[in-house]
Amino acid sequence: MSGLHRSSSAPLKNGLPPQELLDDLCSCDVLRPYVAHIDDIFKDFTDYKVRVPVTGAIILDETYERCILVKGWKGTSWSFPRGKKNKDEEDHACAIREVLEETGFDVSALLNKDEYIEVIFGQQRVRLYIIAGVKDDTPFAPLTKKEISEIAWHRIDDLQPATNEVISRGITGLKLYMVAPFLASLKSWISKHPSPLPPRPDLPLKGVSIWKAKNSSIGSNSMIVESQSNKLQSDAKPPDTGPGKSFRNFRFDTAAVLRALEGSFST
Template sequence: MFNNCAALRPYINHLDDIYKDFTTYKFRVPVSGAIILDESHERCLLVKGWKSGSSWSFPRGKKSKDEEDHICAFREVLEETGFNISKLLNLDDYIEVVIGEQRVRLYIIAGVKEDTAFAPQTKKEISEISWHRLDEILPASEEAFSRGANGLKLYMVAPFLTGLKAWIAAHPPPASQKTEASAKGLCVWKVKSNSGSGSTAENPLHIVPSDSHNADLRPGRSFRNFRFDIPTILQSMEAAFSAK
């Protein structure tokens, strides 16, 4: 690409340095998101990455330039789970850690019903959304990558667990919310297959409308409906190569 693009050609000799600078910058960008707890405070919501073998993590993402932490949390949680936390977020209820050179702030969103409709609004980023028992994730460690008691691969989860446990102790749920239903983990959204372009999503709780005749009115609909004009792109490429 650098060899064939006139605008990029002058940078060929510096490509390694440019890539190194970019990766260094990438791992310094602050991250914001949310720890979503169910009504019993015994389970948290985790999302799993798209690629095979991906880890589970709290919904979160990198901040845009000049973006406030809580605004980033709204945006990233909505994109990854389809859930709007804006009315539930308390600016003072958060846990913040520094992992490497990256600051990560997660707001605590408690009391979310287990049958809440969750579904990512971006394509090929999230493959599964599930409620997970906190006692299957504990004990905590300071490592970014870790494994839960049940063998789950976790990323950026363990460093928050000590602070989360302390927050829950200071904010106990109503006694009526501690039910037997909270004794098990629960998958609320999952793709049937994340290989190839024919991937589809299923909802074990049937909480995401699947009627194809319903208008898609969710935020981000223009992105989801976007399609490249492949024939035109190929025609333009052929014309460009022919001109050479």
């Protein structure tokens, strides 16, 4: 068909659909009538995608010095856990669902519908609810496969843009395009709602990864999952159940022996 051929399998820069999509439409009797209008249909769909509201959460630790960031499965940029709303879904319900899917943490008990930061990106509204006071040892692990590659606590002060001109990277070099626009409002919120706990100077200066997925050498579909809790369990020594346990665990009670000797000599 003239005028519908695409030279690349990926969408072109002008927003046209890939050739594979055209081939699929042409091979389907039901969809074939729409081929002539595919450019308009594809444009309407892409325009719709960037208008769907997004909600999520900014999860703060107990001292409000750190927040949880997630890194996508593909790419190297970090963001707060969030995702697009379903049809007729309420903002807070979407945030609870998306955070649970991406981190495995249920924020429903901590979410206040009135505590959020909202930023408009082009035609898309992004609302992040502030979830404060989460313990350091809270387990995090995504419930969806191949969507999140890493979850980490990051110091909020280290997420500030490197310069006024560059807002996509923090001073630590992290890609923070979807984080930087929220930082000023987040710091303002923290100043008005100080943590009941004092700052912790012992916190690590760098981000602390608490869950990470790696491609396994066994195959591309396999994953090795590392988490803080798993590491602690793996480092723990297995219980001693082998023969001779009572002998190996025997220890002299020196104080008791000395008391017995003193008693025998005193009599």
